[in-house]
Amino acid sequence: MSMWRNCKAALLTLALAWCIPLATAGAVDPLQQTVQLALTTEPPNLNSLTSTDSVSFFVLLHTQEGLLTYGDNHSLQPGVAESWQMDGTRVHFTLRENAYWCDGRPVTAQDFVFAWRTVLDRATASRYAFILYPIRNAEKIHRGELPPEALGVYADDARHLRIELERPTAYFPSLTTFPTYFPLREDFYRAQGGRYAADADKLLCNGAFRLAEWTHGASLLLEKNPLYWNAGRVALQQIRIPHITNDGGTLFNLFQSNEIALAELNRDTLPQALQQRLYIQSFGNGMLNYLEFNFREPQLLHNRALREAISLVIDRHALVNKVIAAPGTRPTANFFPAWLPGISTRSAIPPADVARARQALQQAKQELGLAALPPLTLLIYDSPAVVRQAEYLQRVLQQSLGLTIVIDRQIFKQKLAKLASGDFDLALSAWGPDYNDPMTFADLLHSANENNHGAYRSSEYDARVEEAAALPPGEPRNRAFAAMQAIIAHDLAVLPLTEPGILYVQHRQLQAVRRSRFGGDPDLRFARITEQP
Numbered sequence: 152m153s154m155w156r157n158c159k160a161a162l163l164t165l166a167l168a169w170c171i172p173l174a175t176a177g178a179v180d181p182l183q184q185t186v187q188l189a190l191t192t193e194p195p196n197l198n199s200l201t202s203t204d205s206v207s208f209f210v211l212l213h214t215q216e217g218l219l220t221y222g223d224n225h226s227l228q229p230g231v232a233e234s235w236q237m238d239g240t241r242v243h244f245t246l247r248e249n250a251y252w253c254d255g256r257p258v259t260a261q262d263f264v265f266a267w268r269t270v271l272d273r274a275t276a277s278r279y280a281f282i283l284y285p286i287r288n289a290e291k292i293h294r295g296e297l298p299p300e301a302l303g304v305y306a307d308d309a310r311h312l313r314i315e316l317e318r319p320t321a322y323f324p325s326l327t328t329f330p331t332y333f334p335l336r337e338d339f340y341r342a343q344g345g346r347y348a349a350d351a352d353k354l355l356c357n358g359a360f361r362l363a364e365w366t367h368g369a370s371l372l373l374e375k376n377p378l379y380w381n382a383g384r385v386a387l388q389q390i391r392i393p394h395i396t397n398d399g400g401t402l403f404n405l406f407q408s409n410e411i412a413l414a415e416l417n418r419d420t421l422p423q424a425l426q427q428r429l430y431i432q433s434f435g436n437g438m439l440n441y442l443e444f445n446f447r448e449p450q451l452l453h454n455r456a457l458r459e460a461i462s463l464v465i466d467r468h469a470l471v472n473k474v475i476a477a478p479g480t481r482p483t484a485n486f487f488p489a490w491l492p493g494i495s496t497r498s499a500i501p502p503a504d505v506a507r508a509r510q511a512l513q514q515a516k517q518e519l520g521l522a523a524l525p526p527l528t529l530l531i532y533d534s535p536a537v538v539r540q541a542e543y544l545q546r547v548l549q550q551s552l553g554l555t556i557v558i559d560r561q562i563f564k565q566k567l568a569k570l571a572s573g574d575f576d577l578a579l580s581a582w583g584p585d586y587n588d589p590m591t592f593a594d595l596l597h598s599a600n601e602n603n604h605g606a607y608r609s610s611e612y613d614a615r616v617e618e619a620a621a622l623p624p625g626e627p628r629n630r631a632f633a634a635m636q637a638i639i640a641h642d643l644a645v646l647p648l649t650e651p652g653i654l655y656v657q658h659r660q661l662q663a664v665r666r667s668r669f670g671g672d673p674d675l676r677f678a679r680i681t682e683q684p
Contacts, residue, residue, distance in 0.1 A: 214360050221670050251357065254339075262334035320620060451525075494589055540579060
């Protein structure tokens with residue numbers, strides 16, 4: 152879930168700090184089984200119906216649970232559902248008898264029916280409604296063509312959930328791990344009067360922890376949920392989050408002073424960690440960092456020649472080696488990250504070529520009927536790492552093409568709002584995988600996806616996405632993804648830049664923390680504090 156991820160529009164990361172402090176009284180407490188962390192931002196939205204960012208997903212991972220969840224090696228594991236069966240377009244889930252909400256009432260099949268219908272209600276304004284589209288009638292309901300009751304999901308009784316799909320969708324079980332698929336109890340939701348999940352007492356939990364305290368902009372406290380069905384495996388009693396800051400130096404200092412147990416390293420703090428011979432670990436988070444273009448009329452970036460000119464002056468190797476300057480991040484011109492199985496690593500996006508870029512710029516001016524181009528706005532999340540990258544783009548576009556780029560720095564929540572409203576020319580964004588299938592990237596640029604912030608539209612691309620969705624894993628499906636990559640490269644739908652990696656230090660007494668590309672990271676649900684490192 153990089154410092155500027157859009158996870159799904161998420162441009163934030165947790166402050167992961169994994170070094171070994173000098174004492175054990177603050178960051179971790181083995182007797183009380185408590186750990187202290189930091190977040191890089193206030194969680195923007197803990198309502199699972201509408202949440203889209205990685206910081207909120209971290210909290211939701213620990214306080215909520217869906218039908219299935221991820222275990223070690225990204226394998227699907229039972230969650231609220233103790234078993235499931237899939238036969239063509241029908242899926243059956245059997246819920247646990249001992250799955251409870253934190254107020255003692257059981258989690259029922261109807262809680263899933265209510266949640267999924269509410270996601271698809273256009274009044275909910277969920278930007279992840281598309282992720283339910285494999286379910287029969289989901290897309291038509293979201294478009295307002297059918298009532299929510301027409302959704303192909305049924306509570307046969309309290310413990311049995313039946314789902315009918317539009318077409319065979321082999322990866323459907325993995326979708327149920329995602330927060331948009333989490334259950335929601337209707338009576339509690341309606342009792343909040345539109346403020347569900349706005350405060351700690353307005354969030355109903357069924358996960359390993361409950362949100363006990365939330366001082367907005369300052370701190371959070373997660374406490375073990377004794378009613379969680381798998382509470383016997385949960386060792387931590389509290390996850391304390393007393394700090395919220397996106398400054399990498401501050402986070403590293405907090406780790407060194409034994410105030411937090413996890414901290415991510417950047418190009419400024421990595422040398423310090425190396426000098427101190429701290430135990431540095433790495434994690435490939437599976438994300439893609441990219442440049443979004445606004446295709447809406449009358450925005451200038453709907454012109455392909457202008458997009459090509461911008462593409463041809465960006466040196467990804469310089470961006471990685473001189474600007475980001477942190478091991479673990481690699482340049483890429485592919486929309487599909489290299490770790491995805493069955494995906495071709497070849498790209499048709501050409502490397503930097505300033506002469507060709509200037510020719511493309513002249514063509515763009517002719518097609519647009521402009522002697523000179525007005526300033527273009529580059530929307531970014533206001534963090535030091537992202538600002539450096541934006542300033543690099545600003546500099547090369549000015550020096551090579553004479554373009555004036557105005558950097559629009561916004562706090563995370565406001566950046567998401569501007570992306571959603573299309574208030575930008577270009578945007579530095581990132582996307583992390585929501586589930587373990589290439590479709591988690593492919594459908595991002597589908598015309599029906601509301602996280603397609605640039606409003607890119609291609610009927611040919613949409614057709615390839617829909618083709619791949621109906622195919623089982625294998626060569627025909629791989630060819631569909633290769634065709635998508637070719638369309639993206641030809642249209643310059645977005646401009647892939649880097650595949651980020653995380654370098655971090657971890658407190659050695661904090662054990663069994665699971666790093667995951669999907670469903671929230673880091674995962675401390677079954678972590679523990681040991682007496683000795």
